[in-house]
Structure formats: C-alpha cells, structure tokens
Amino acid sequence: AQSVTQLGSHVSVSEGALVLLRCNYSSSVPPYLFWYVQYPNQGLQLLLKYTTGATLVKGINGFEAEFKKSETSFHLTKPSAHMSDAAEYFCAVRGNAGNMLTFGGGTRLMVKP
C-alpha cells in the first residue's frame, strides 16, 4: 500500500521568499513521485516527476524537488516565490508495478506582496 503525507495544509510566504512544500511518502516498491499544481477551478498540471536516476529533479516555473530515500521525502522548493505561484500543490506516488496515483491532501500556497 502507498500513502502520501503533505505537512501543512496552508503555507504562506512573501513574494521573493523561498518556497518549501513538504511531502513524505510510503511505498512498498521503489516509487515514482510527482508534484502537480492546481489553479482555482482547473485540473492538475504536472510540475515535475522522479522516476529513476538523478535525485534532484527540476520542473517548470523554477520549481525543483529532491528524492531522499532515507527520509522517504520528496520536498518541493523554489528559491523565489512569485505571486503567480499561489495555487494548490499535490504530491503523488505511484508504485512501478501499479497503475494508480495516490495523492496527498494538498498544500495551499499563498504569496503575500
């Protein structure tokens, strides 16, 4: 069984500040890990993914995430927040033998001017 925990349902940062959204997972098989972003009244857009290889992955809009197997974490970061980053962010895990995504509860990012 797989599960995802996102610490902090709401995160607020100032424009230009570091963004850190936390994700911890459990998986019985080597995981594939994803971050998706959801803007109001829209579907999910893929930000980045980890499958194999390099543990630091870069995504769109300046976001990146690091897979740490020892900590079972896949935290999302961005050096400098922009107002347009305000959205809901979801971490998800997929076992490589499975075909479903298991999502965390989401983190709403608010960016203050």
Add this chain to the structure above:
Amino acid sequence: ETGVTQSPTHLIKTRGQQVTLRCSSQSGHNTVSWYQQALGQGPQFIFQYYREEENGRGNFPPRFSGLQFPNYSSELNVNALELDDSALYLCASSLKGQETQYFGPGTRLLVL
C-alpha cells in the same frame, strides 16, 4: 497536439439520479484513469481503463462504472447518486508503460 478534454464542465443532479461524464484522452494515449476530488481534499483513484477493459480499481462501490471506446475516449457513469458524490471528477490519460498521467480540467458535479 490536443490535451485531455472533459464534458460537461459543471453538472447539477438530485439524489438518486444517474450521471454520465465524458473524457477525450490526449492524442496517442491509450489509457484513461478517473479520479474523484472532494472539496479540500486530494484526488482519489476510481478506476483505470486500457484497451476498453478495466485495468485497476480504487475503493469505490459498483455504482461507479466506466467505459472506454476504440478511440480511447472514456465515460464515467454513477448510478443512484448520493450527496457525498458531489466533487470534481478528473480524467487523466497516459500511454501504457509510461508513468506520467496528464489531467483534464475536470467536471464539477453537485448532487442536491
């Protein structure tokens, strides 16, 4: 290249009714997955279709059923609607054997 599309965008039904939601997959994708996203929660996997057959199912009752057509488009049917079925229903398409799922904009269902 056309992305994932869903119809309708919004729908209002009453308890006990039946509903059909539609999804067209991204060009070249042969696998469709459906998710339910209740307000304030993450999406939950309903089921997946590949080659017109169900290829995995989450913890949803049998009144949630689906179809996939030869052109890879898909339908989600929900019978005997309950108030708790009110949610955003998301369709995602992918290519079998590849790990990334691409999501449509969703259909927001309200059950009164």
